[in-house]
Amino acid sequence: MAMRSPGRRRQKAVPAPDVDEARWIDVGGLHKTYRSRRSEPTHALSDIAFTVRRGEFVSVVGPSGCGKTTLLKILAGIVPRSEGTVRVAGRDVTGPLPEVGMVFQAATLLPWRTVLRNVMVPAEVRKLDTGVYRERAGRLLTMVGLDGFEDRYPHELSGGMQQRAGICRALVHDPAVLLMDEPFGALDAMTREYMNVELLRIWRESGQTIVFVTHSMAEAVFLSDRVVVLSARPGRVAEIVDIDLERPRALSAMASDRAGVHVERIRKHFNTAGVIDR
Template identity: 75%
Template structure:
């Protein structure tokens, strides 16, 4: 399958400010219910993501990981600060961004192919061109032959692969993923991690990946953004120097274990995190 690559040149790997694809600065988020005190969800969040980089976000339950991703996606407004993707202020969903949710959220009355086509239809893109791309993506993730099946006929892992295809069908430069494999069994989750790295390597998308699993974040990422308990602040941004390509055996290696231990030390007694 011929996939348009979004990856920057080798020069961009140095990550100067000019090469940042996602920019977040001074980000604050308050939830203000009518009859109760405001909830301070995110406090002074600032980081950048280079074009083609894979960055994960980890932190204890309730620290604002999903809130951060929804702000990046333009699904909810920020309270203060700057959020830019490809130089554009994010105030609403933009075509350059694809989103993968915690569950596949496939529409049960549509076939798998029809579900994957939804972003192309919503954005008014060429249907014939994107139907071909949808079929190619489904083939790439091992779902060729399932195009005319309905979601209930697929396993959880297969549905999630279809959800990833849906997020990629309009060829976004940025892919935001909110704990997409959290509900899968361990073996399926490992398979999906390897599959995701293959898709990322071939497409060159910039990925921001939220997870509760420290080991998953270390295995997948170039860098890991560590959030503190609520209100979520950046406790540390950890570069993961483990080389690429990566094999699943890396997860249990001593080298990966060093990073897992370093990140986990932030969460002793701070809430649920794997």
């Protein structure tokens, strides 16, 4: 089912007027340094610069500790930048924005709430129209194959089902951007492949702009329009790789020769075996 924004009497995530859709996310000269009274400062990110078009799917890969999650949290307004500019949907990011939804490594569903009530959390926090958003939540759950599970509790769901509920929760307030921090890293290989295909379907139907952090080069190539490759800490943009695989993509594309060329191009930036997954 294609996603449509429900009827309007609600506080929607509205982009700034006259925003350039080619620079829906615009990062320039970004630095992040963590400071501690007990230790030397840690320079996590250095001079990061890239843009993301509206509706684009961009992945970020790099070795452990290179600042991938920090970058995502800065885009989300959860962590402040030290220097540089960060704009999302035409707005300067100085704190959490309604334009942004985020999916974490774990689904982090509230165990005492049903699936539907978990999905409704962002609407309740923002004091949005409960009736309108309950309808939207139901449509999202149908879109991800969780219709009939609205009244179940998280412990009654598989890991993949929990992550699908987490994606619905991030989408329920209709954000302009969806940020995903290794959401499938804890899943078994078969479930992870299924979730990759599901995510592409959800992305296609919802029209969201997605920035996706992963350790897996193959996953990044399969999912993305472009892949931002970060160096070891402090994370710098080593290369931005355009992915020219046709869409829509079946799992077989992951094993194609062309995908392999892209994976090897990304791999050349990492000299230590096993730094990031194949």
